[in-house]
């Protein structure tokens with residue numbers, strides 16, 4: 001199989017390229033980082049790159065939480081205009097198979113249950129609550145405590161920031177493309193991906209990278225809120241394997257199929273900081289109570305569908321992955 005990997009010089013894309021080549025497939029890297037002419041927004045360059053391609057694995061995007069709305073146009077340009085240009089070129093070239101790097105950010109504030117009112121969907125947390133250290137979202141009906149649960153693919157979309165909005169729009173565009181071309185589209189909604197080659201020291205890097213950089217400077221990792229926010233940390237090699245499984249699967253034509261892509265084993269951000277601090281020989285993390293508006297409190301996936309449909313399972317445990325990640329620093 002010859003696969004065009006957009007963003008193939010990036011963190012996750014480069015592991016997808018490795019995984020494809022390890023299985024004897026041909027991976028064509030398409031990434032502005034490697035070649036300034038390889039921009040997904042350039043229709044002619046994309047059309048040339050699609051020559052002889054069987055499938056596209058679309059990883060290229062501007063990532064991170066961003067800066068409110070100041071960089072909204074750049075996110076929309078790279079992520080949504082870029083996807084639209086790519087899809088139009090695929091339609092023109094007769095390439096019918098797409099795997100998209102989706103994201104759990106499309107779900108917003110996860111899934112909760114109120115003891116009295118059942119399933120609940122709390123709105124964005126108020127700055128006032130966060131400043132006062134009230135981090136847990138409350139039941140919209142009674143204001144009572146909520147128990148966080150696992151998010152399924154059928155959970156309603158609820159993007160809470162510009163980046164999340166562009167990741168959701170990518171899926172909608174891909175679904176429209178699949179309908180009109182009879183193609184197959186799979187969106188792998190990644191959770192928090194970590195591992196070798198994770199970007200470091202950029203405002204867009206993930207939390208594991210921030211913690212590791214602090215530890216490398218001999219500083220304590222600074223844990224926001226109270227450290228009890230839950231995430232699903234999934235290793236980049238497992239994510240690459242999920243991409244391979246999706247590229248080889250036979251998903252329904254004319255539609256987009258979404259798969260949560262997580263380890264299935266939620267951990268708190270505090271646990272992450274402690275695991276990395278232990279692996280680096282300290283110092284111990286400090287919990288600062290700081291917060292970022294737009295961050296969600298808990299977001300953990302139910303990745304059962306990916307396991308059943310695509311016969312995928314994560315191979316790298318949290319403990320093992322974090323030890324390796326710490327030592328790479």
Ligand SMILES: NC(=O)c1ccc[n+]([C@@H]2O[C@H](COP(=O)([O-])OP(=O)(O)OC[C@H]3O[C@@H](n4cnc5c(N)ncnc54)[C@H](O)[C@@H]3O)[C@@H](O)[C@H]2O)c1
Nearest residue numbers: 007010011012031032033039040059060061101103190193
């Ligand atoms: N890292 C995570 O935890 C995570 C979680 C959910 C989803 N994702 C998604 O996974 C994908 C890969 O993310 P990553 O973490 O590897 O980030 P990354 O920044 O390392 O990789 C993205 C790559 O895309 C390239 N790129 C950006 N704009 C481009 C353009 N217009 N044309 C061509 N190439 C372009 C960049 O040069 C970069 O190499 C993204 O779509 C991201 O939204 C990542």
Ligand SMILES: [Zn+2]
Nearest residue numbers: 114117139142
């Ligand atoms: Zn309630």
